[in-house]
Amino acid sequence: MGRGERDVVARGTRLFEAARAVVDDHGRAVEAVRAALKPIQDAAVKRELDAIPVVRLQDVTEGRLRVGSVEKGGLRTVGSVLEAGPYRLRQIPGVGQHTVDQMLAAARRLSEAVYETVGVHLDVDRPEPSTTALVVALHVLVEAGPDARRAVDRAVELSGRVGPLLDDARLVTGRLRMLLAGREKKARALAAVTALQSLVDETERAGLPELLAQASVDLLRGPSSDIAAWVDFELRSAEYYSLLAEISGRRPDVAAVEGFLPDEVAERVRVQPLDDTHRRVSLRGYQAFGARFALAQHRVILGDEMGLGKTIQAIAVLAHLAAEGASHFMIVCPASVLVNWTREIEARSALRVVPLHGPDRQYAFADWKERGGVAVTTFDSLRGFPVWDGGEVGLFVVDEAHSVKNPNAKRSQAVAGWAERCGRTLFMTGTPMENRVVEFRNLVRMLDGAVADSLGEGDAPAGSVAFRKAVAPVYLRRNQEDVLTELPSLQRTDEWEELSASDEEAYREAVRAGNFMAMRRAAYARPEKSAKLERLREIVQEAAVNGQKTVVFSNFRDVLGVVREALAAGTGGSTAVFGPLTGSVAAERRQRIVDDFAAEAGPAVLLAQIQAAGVGLNIQAASVVVICEPQIKPTIEHQAVARAHRMGQVRPVRVHRLLATGGVDERMVRMLEDKTRLFDAYARRSAVAESTPDAVDVSDTELARRIVEEEQARLGVVRKESAGHP
Structure with a gap:
């Protein structure tokens, strides 16, 4: 046969191999997750079983099993029974082979039930080698994204169509085999070549070879470091937990x-x-x-x-x-x-x-x-x-x-x-x-x-x-x-707001004055038309409807005063408002305010100056956190959020950071995020960073000066001579 037919078979073979490679690469990535997950699951199941009293085995057998002798023998939990095994159980006086078989069967049924329900929690603040391995394995699939999933689905479908055509069409690649083949085989081979050419042309027009190639690259690319994987997990925890639930089968x-x-x-x-x-x-x-x-x-x-x-x-x-x-x-x-x-x-x-x-x-x-x-x-x-x-x-x-x-x-x-x-x-x-x-x-x-x-x-x-x-x-x-079978423990949302005309006017005045701190709180300077304040009210109201408590952080006392007045007017007194906690409130008084907030039977709001409440207080009664403006030091935000997101918190914590487009907020977020994200994620996991947050942040004064100058240039305003330095 001619070169054209052989070329079609070669193109089909390359397409088939690319499809199989994507499927194999994805399979290896999934298996890596399963391998990393198994020891974590096994340890979690063991902890659960070690906490279940052995008497619970009677429930499984509807009271037919006697466990008194086993308890006297020192095996007081279901976990200890499974660990003992049949030989040690048989050595306990009064325990026969029939009882051993019943007991182990009941213990295994409980173990299977626990295995089906036990959750895996990935603690970003306390990474361990086992959880780090799991996050790194998950990172490959999360980073590959929907395009990789789409490529795998197409590859599976394509393999099923191309494989049989190649089996029939390969006859044309050998002249002698083609000459010796019967009429029916030749006809089938030529028909397969025609169908294969049509299929290959179709996939190339649709860009499928490029999709498969990119998917393989993405599935083979790991994170630049363990820290990078943890940072990505922190930003996209919902995607990680979703994938984990799918692979583990715990839906x-x-x-x-x-x-x-x-x-x-x-x-x-x-x-x-x-x-x-x-x-x-x-x-x-x-x-x-x-x-x-x-x-x-x-x-x-x-x-x-x-x-x-x-x-x-x-x-x-x-x-x-x-x-x-x-x-x-x-x-x-x-x-x-x-x-x-x-x-x-x-x-x-x-x-x-x-x-x-x-x-x-x-x-x-x-x-x-x-x-x-x-x-x-x-x-x-x-x-x-x-x-x-x-x-x-x-x-x-x-x-x-x-x-x-x-x-x-x-x-x-x-x-x-x-x-x-x-x-x-x-x-x-x-x-x-x-x-x-x-x-x-x-x-x-x-x-x-x-x-x-x-x-x-x-x-x-x-x-x-x-x-x-x-x-x-x-x-x-x-x-x-x-x-949510595995609740993401922390969900962060940047709430970008478009400033109202009144907000813009107040902001322009602050820029003209060269007053960096006034620029940061300009969005609250005119409360009756404040876009940020309106969004804050909506968040608090929705949290209240769902029976949740909210803590509102700001760097500025006057902003907290504006928020308090707005919430009091907006809720008509239906939601209790506590605080504000500020630096001038004695430590003992601060804790009493927090205790009263936690004891409130219904929805409530706690107002707190972020540096005053960011260290030393536990505010886990709140499951919604609002940060009124971005902070110059990322560690301050992290420590403030940690007051609510900590041991004892039974609900996922949602953090809403209120940001205004086009001005100081956007510049602060962009300048800080690129330079400090990875380093800060590493540093704040160390004792030094927790005790001295100033050591890991960029200069306040330098950042403020640059932002003020850039905003004055953007808005085309001339700085007032009488204005002080930021």
């Missing part, structure tokens, strides 16, 4: 993941495809189910508890619909989270983002209509845009949807108008709306009038099975404790 209860939906709804969701072509983030199992729920049911409320990644699920839905050909999407949200939405979509997907905000929003709206993409706007701005007719909008997303529960409000009417015209609508809220039936019904009515009518007219808490079944077609809620 949360299926019913909890599916929000305890009725079988007929859950089954429809399970079979819903989810395309990840335009997505740049991996999903946890419950997140994938949430995205499928929105796709399968078309018009829904996603009511997951705060911290479960509702934004990620919405982006997954957008990416899937874009892959199906949808070109225009609309997201409406509070102004305080508009920047976060924009950044998340840019970071987590390949979709175009168009903010519809500010004085040029009408021009941006016209551009979005013409070119498509994901439009992100605020409730107030939405009212100024005409509602499209037909199915032009592939998905209409409403974040913080509980804020449109009043049907008489103009913002609610604007949202209802868009929801009515859009075939697919996704409402998102972390507030458990099902406990406020009247308000909940108002939201549901925007999505499905028939379901709203089925909820009845009462306003009592509705936790009944009948209620859950009635709302199942439109409502999905999961709680952290139900779906």
